[in-house]
Amino acid sequence: MMDRRKFLKMSAAGLGALTLDGAAVLPAFAQESRLAMFYDNAKCIGCKACQMACKQWNKLGPVSTDPQGVYESPEGLAPDAWTLIKLANYPLNDNRDYLFIKVGCMHCGDPACAAVCPTDALLKLPNGVVRVDQNLCNGCGYCSKVCPFHIPQMRVASELSGEAKTSKCTFCQDRVVQGLRPYCVQSCPADALDWGDREAMLTKAKGRLEALKPDYPQANLYGENVLGGLGRLYLLLAPPEAYGLPQDPAFPFGATLWQKVVKPVGQVAFGATALGILAAFFIVRGKVHMEEVE
Amino acid sequence: MSVQLRGTDAGISIRWIPKYTTLERVLHWVHTAAFIPLSVTGFIIYASWLMPLAQGSAGESLRLIHRISAVFFGGVPIVYALLAPRRMVMNMKEFLTFSRYDTLWLKGAFPYYVLGKHEDMPPQPRFNTGERLTAVVMVVGTIVFGITGLSMWFLRGMMPDWLYQAMVIVHDLMFIVTFAMFIVHFYLAVVHPMMWQSLVSMRYGVVSESYAREHHTMWYYGEQRATELWEAHQKQANKKAGAS
Numbered sequence: 001m002m003d004r005r006k007f008l009k010m011s012a013a014g015l016g017a018l019t020l021d022g023a024a025v026l027p028a029f030a031q032e033s034r035l036a037m038f039y040d041n042a043k044c045i046g047c048k049a050c051q052m053a054c055k056q057w058n059k060l061g062p063v064s065t066d067p068q069g070v071y072e073s074p075e076g077l078a079p080d081a082w083t084l085i086k087l088a089n090y091p092l093n094d095n096r097d098y099l100f101i102k103v104g105c106m107h108c109g110d111p112a113c114a115a116v117c118p119t120d121a122l123l124k125l126p127n128g129v130v131r132v133d134q135n136l137c138n139g140c141g142y143c144s145k146v147c148p149f150h151i152p153q154m155r156v157a158s159e160l161s162g163e164a165k166t167s168k169c170t171f172c173q174d175r176v177v178q179g180l181r182p183y184c185v186q187s188c189p190a191d192a193l194d195w196g197d198r199e200a201m202l203t204k205a206k207g208r209l210e211a212l213k214p215d216y217p218q219a220n221l222y223g224e225n226v227l228g229g230l231g232r233l234y235l236l237l238a239p240p241e242a243y244g245l246p247q248d249p250a251f252p253f254g255a256t257l258w259q260k261v262v263k264p265v266g267q268v269a270f271g272a273t274a275l276g277i278l279a280a281f282f283i284v285r286g287k288v289h290m291e292e293v294e
Numbered sequence: 295m296s297v298q299l300r301g302t303d304a305g306i307s308i309r310w311i312p313k314y315t316t317l318e319r320v321l322h323w324v325h326t327a328a329f330i331p332l333s334v335t336g337f338i339i340y341a342s343w344l345m346p347l348a349q350g351s352a353g354e355s356l357r358l359i360h361r362i363s364a365v366f367f368g369g370v371p372i373v374y375a376l377l378a379p380r381r382m383v384m385n386m387k388e389f390l391t392f393s394r395y396d397t398l399w400l401k402g403a404f405p406y407y408v409l410g411k412h413e414d415m416p417p418q419p420r421f422n423t424g425e426r427l428t429a430v431v432m433v434v435g436t437i438v439f440g441i442t443g444l445s446m447w448f449l450r451g452m453m454p455d456w457l458y459q460a461m462v463i464v465h466d467l468m469f470i471v472t473f474a475m476f477i478v479h480f481y482l483a484v485v486h487p488m489m490w491q492s493l494v495s496m497r498y499g500v501v502s503e504s505y506a507r508e509h510h511t512m513w514y515y516g517e518q519r520a521t522e523l524w525e526a527h528q529k530q531a532n533k534k535a536g537a538s
Binding site for chain 2: 118119120121135136137138139140141142145146150159160161162163252253254255257258262263265266267269270273274277280281283284285287288
């Protein structure tokens with residue numbers, strides 16, 4: 001007996017296999033193991049093909065920028081810029097004094113954005129993707145104020161009415177669900193990006209780290225364990241701070257306090273008050289004689 | 295006011311004492327009409343079974359309702375301060391005046407409101423201890439909601455994340471206190487059988503003489519006489535206890 005979910009998965013797989021390049025279809029989609037993206041800093045040439053691919057697949061519009069004579073464009077993530085190649089000045093020992101990094105949603109194992117989302121518009125899927133459902137988002141913007149990496153960007157229609165929608169990299173959730181790789185990975189001409197089962201990506205990253213260590217002693221792997229393990233694994237040639245990444249990102253205390261303490265306290269307080277009042281009403285109703293009430 | 299009982303020669307006469315002005319009653323109901331939608335729209339994130347109401351365009355509408363209601367909620371004290379500043383100051387002073395009778399009131403509140411025993415209730419001024427505490431919490435709440443709400447509304451982009459999170463937490467804690475308090479306030483003012491005149495007073499602005507004498511002795515008799523009566527009552531109660 002095949003359940004509906006399995007049927008849909010198989011149909012999607014069949015459709016994908018029929019209509020797309022077979023080599024691009026990953027076996028990992030069929031299982032619900034955690035997927036991850038691997039970014040190899042040593043291979044990235046900063047060509048921004050990933051940026052363009054992201055815009056193309058996700059139908060993102062242009063972002064107006066104020067040219068400052070720097071490489072980055074736009075200056076930061078935006079509702080229409082979910083990924084970005086950033087340039088960091090840092091003296092390396094290979095005659096380069098700059099570094100590239102591709103930034104975007106980290107798809108944390110323990111995502112604060114999804115924890116505070118009151119609508120499940122942001123939700124961690126079993127495959128590790130922190131999905132965005134624009135139809136569910138009500139524009140509250142809590143996600144954008146708890147992310148340790150400042151990733152979610154609000155597309156604000158009106159500050160006054162609060163009409164807005166969140167936006168961030170979804171790892172091309174519509175492609176991934178069909179067993180395809182995110183479009184940025186597919187577009188990378190330098191083989192700096194890879195996609196697949198997180199364990200496999202970790203093995204690959206560690207192998208690369210071993211290989212690079214002799215020439216780049218500061219090389220490190222970023223994202224293996226922090227915040228429940230990131231879905232975006234970075235092999236960096238320099239310390240994380242050189243790229244503007246927090247050395248030790250943590251789940252925000254405010255979000256923990258809100259979700260784990262304040263909310264339960266509120267639920268208990270409301271429930272206890274309502275029940276207490278109800279009980280008090282039934283007790284007093286039997287005790288009071290209305291003819292004696294002033 | 296006297297009322298002739300139908301079909302008889304008997305009549306009852308009730309003397310009404312003004313408690314609230316028309317402006318106070320209108321503003322009270324505007325405040326209520328603003329607080330209820332504010333609470334309900336805020337409560338939704340405390341009840342996961344109500345999540346569909348927070349999602350998508352329904353959620354957007356509720357956020358808009360929350361903001362519109364907030365304008366009225368914040369507007370009430372401003373209008374009151376502009377139209378009746380002296381009265382507002384007078385009430386504030388009364389809200390903030392506490393005496394030795396308040397601890398006795400708190401002790402006697404449970405037997406009184408739940409078990410209907412009114413013998414041990416100490417004399418109270420125009421607002422009893424519970425009403426004054428409610429008013430103080432609501433005044434503090436209005437200030438806190440105003441600061442945190444307006445900051446989240448208009449300064450979100452400028453605030454550091456930790457400050458924004460602190461605003462959310464303080465806003466929510468104030469909501470927990472005021473909403474729980476509102477449930478009690480609603481019960482006592484609208485549902486509780488002994489307090490039937492609260493609703494009358496907030497509708498017509500008056501309470502009956504007998505109600506004022508029973509519930510607000512200090513307001514009805516003045517502080518000195520009320521104290522004398524209370525002390526005499528205490529003596530009598532002690533005698534009874536001694537005799538038994």
